[in-house]
Amino acid sequence: MASARPQRLVHLAETTDAIADALVTRAGWIEDDWQAYSLRNATEWRFDLSDVPDAVRAWARTLRSIGEFTGAVGAAFLEADSDDGDDVHDLSQRRLYELLSADLRGIIDESRASRHDQVDWGEPDDPPAWLEALQVGAMVIGHVGEGFDALDTAYVIGTGSATRWSPETPAVLGRFATPTAFRNFSRLFGAGDAALSGTTAALTQQQADAASLNYTDGEIARRSTTRGVIEGGGALVTGLGGWLAASAACGPGAPVCAVGVIVVLGTSGNKVVDWVADRFIDSPDPAEHDHEVVEDRVDAIAPGTRLRDIPDWMIDDVVGPLENAGEDAGAAAFESRHPYLDPGTLADNLVLADDHALPDRWVLQNVPLQDWFQVSTDLTLAETP
Amino acid sequence: MESPLNRPWYFDEVVHDDDTAHEVTHTLAFGAIGLAEALAILEADMPVVVEDWEGRARWVFDEEMRGILASGHQLVAVLQAAGASVTATQESASREAQLRAELRDAYWAEQAERAERAGRAAVGQG
Numbered sequence: 001m002a003s004a005r006p007q008r009l010v011h012l013a014e015t016t017d018a019i020a021d022a023l024v025t026r027a028g029w030i031e032d033d034w035q036a037y038s039l040r041n042a043t044e045w046r047f048d049l050s051d052v053p054d055a056v057r058a059w060a061r062t063l064r065s066i067g068e069f070t071g072a073v074g075a076a077f078l079e080a081d082s083d084d085g086d087d088v089h090d091l092s093q094r095r096l097y098e099l100l101s102a103d104l105r106g107i108i109d110e111s112r113a114s115r116h117d118q119v120d121w122g123e124p125d126d127p128p129a130w131l132e133a134l135q136v137g138a139m140v141i142g143h144v145g146e147g148f149d150a151l152d153t154a155y156v157i158g159t160g161s162a163t164r165w166s167p168e169t170p171a172v173l174g175r176f177a178t179p180t181a182f183r184n185f186s187r188l189f190g191a192g193d194a195a196l197s198g199t200t201a202a203l204t205q206q207q208a209d210a211a212s213l214n215y216t217d218g219e220i221a222r223r224s225t226t227r228g229v230i231e232g233g234g235a236l237v238t239g240l241g242g243w244l245a246a247s248a249a250c251g252p253g254a255p256v257c258a259v260g261v262i263v264v265l266g267t268s269g270n271k272v273v274d275w276v277a278d279r280f281i282d283s284p285d286p287a288e289h290d291h292e293v294v295e296d297r298v299d300a301i302a303p304g305t306r307l308r309d310i311p312d313w314m315i316d317d318v319v320g321p322l323e324n325a326g327e328d329a330g331a332a333a334f335e336s337r338h339p340y341l342d343p344g345t346l347a348d349n350l351v352l353a354d355d356h357a358l359p360d361r362w363v364l365q366n367v368p369l370q371d372w373f374q375v376s377t378d379l380t381l382a383e384t385p
Numbered sequence: 386m387e388s389p390l391n392r393p394w395y396f397d398e399v400v401h402d403d404d405t406a407h408e409v410t411h412t413l414a415f416g417a418i419g420l421a422e423a424l425a426i427l428e429a430d431m432p433v434v435v436e437d438w439e440g441r442a443r444w445v446f447d448e449e450m451r452g453i454l455a456s457g458h459q460l461v462a463v464l465q466a467a468g469a470s471v472t473a474t475q476e477s478a479s480r481e482a483q484l485r486a487e488l489r490d491a492y493w494a495e496q497a498e499r500a501e502r503a504g505r506a507a508v509g510q511g
Contacts, residue, residue, distance in 0.1 A: 002440030012434045019423045026416050033409040037471070042400035045478040047470040049409070052463070056416065059453075059460050066449050070434070073442045088437045096440065113444035119451050121431040213426065287433045289426070298423045301415040303408070318465075319414045326410070326469040330476025337477075338484070357393035361498075362491035 002096045006077035007085030011287040013071025016063050018291040022298035023060035027053040029303050069104060076100050086285055213289035213297060343367045393492065395485040401478035406471055413468035417461045424457050 031053040038046060076099035077089045097105055122128035301310055339345065340352040346367050353363045389396070431450070435443065 002442065004438040004440075004443075005436060008434045008436070009438070012430060015426065015430060019426065022419065023423065026419055029412050030409070030416055033405070033412045037402075037405040037409045040400075040402035040405045041475075041478070045399055045401045045474060045481075046406075047467065047474040049413070049467045049471065052413070052467055055460060055463065056420075059420075059457060062453055063457075066446065066453060069442075069449075070446055073446075093440060096442070108441050108445055111441075111445045111448065113441075113448040115444065117444050117448045119447040121435050123432055287430045294426065297426065298419040300419065300422070303412060314415070314418055318418055319411060322414050322465055322469050323410065323472050326472025327476045329469065329473035330478075331480065333473060333477040334480040334484075337481070341484070357395075359488060359491035359495045361495045362488055365491070 001090060002093050003088055003090045004074065004077050005086055005286075006074040006089050007285055008287045009070045009074025010078070010085070011285060011289070013067040013074070014291060015287070015289050015294055016067025016070075018289070018294035019298055020060040020064035020067070021291075022295040023056055023063075025295075025299055027056040027060070030056065033303065069107065072100060072104055213293045214284040215290065216293060216296075341366075393488070395488040395492075397485075399478050399482040399485060401475060401482060403475065403479065406475035410468045410471045410475075413464050413471065417464035417468070420457060420461050420464065424454060424461070427454065427457075 030049070034049055034053065038050075073096070074085075076096055077091055078085055079099050080091050080095060081089050097108075100108075120128045301314065307315075335341075340349075340356060343366060346352055346363060350363075352358075353360070435447075438446075
């Protein structure tokens, strides 16, 4: 028997397609820059990266292929039963086979993968150890040449079933400004406060939207404002209504009744407010992302992007360390090519200056006075019978 | 006899260009960031996508996807290393060009001095 939530498989195919498109664009940019670089730097004074664009394209092609495979499997499940695609669909292996193309059946038949190869992909907020090890591996490899912390680009965002890894948190919210933390804060300093309620709702909406990769920045701002206004206004109306109802129904001197009315009305009021907000703000399916938003995320920094439009962390954590490491390596390469340029070495062995055809004037200028004194003393001693 | 053919090694020009090297380094670095972003998206989606997915197609998917993610992380490292290597080559070339320029200046100054001395000697003999 085979089972799946087919719509999610189809969504993955869309996501891999968007990522592959973005990477093909990136490969083109690298190729353009490589051509300009190779034209203006002689062979012996440039680093050959001609294979890099093709490596990026090859990876994108492979990713697109596995996405197409996954999407086709999802489509086969949906062809057998098109009801709610996010529900679990069951199908016999034989029927699934019949619904797949011959090419895809061939891929499955040729594979030696078995149940033992099934991978633990972890929970969205709890990646499996092997996946974390992969990131650490990339980090270690990265440190060989530069110093890019891959873990810096992905961290947990959201709470409960909405928890996701996000490549980016809006800097203004701070790295650990999760909705949970903010909600705890609002509970601590005034439960039911309309402004905090609205702000929390807006923040939750904003982070969920950003993490879902389905909306542009403008759409995220509009959706979080809508959510904040509705929830904030709702909290205000609910609180006021509860107070008025308690005053009318219970009268003074009946605190238990008043609390009961406020709690009952508050709870049902919040449900109504949530329902109203959900009518205005649609939600993406699990694993559903907008093609263009995913492409923009991967191709965020295009050639010619102004420095002020590049996030600081990219410069501080990636580009800067990478260039520093490169400069150190370049300086070391230069020094190893010309060990005889060291003033002490030259002073010890003046023949080196002749061997390398160094002009006397340059040698005189670059070997310090005390070293020349040592040279002349050595020569005098050597010439003394 | 002085001729361009028998001039010392530092007369060979170091053909290099800071701007294009800088540009390609940045493109590689931002490529690494973009690919890391792509991996983060995929890794976040993976548990959601495979939830309740059973059967042979799932096994094939897992086997392939695990390798794809691993090679993706390696490719991030390759892009970074290539960017650092371009900067390293540029730094090395830049220092080399500076050294050769200094040596050429010293060479020409020395030649001028010799010519002047020879001229003075010729005048003295005359």
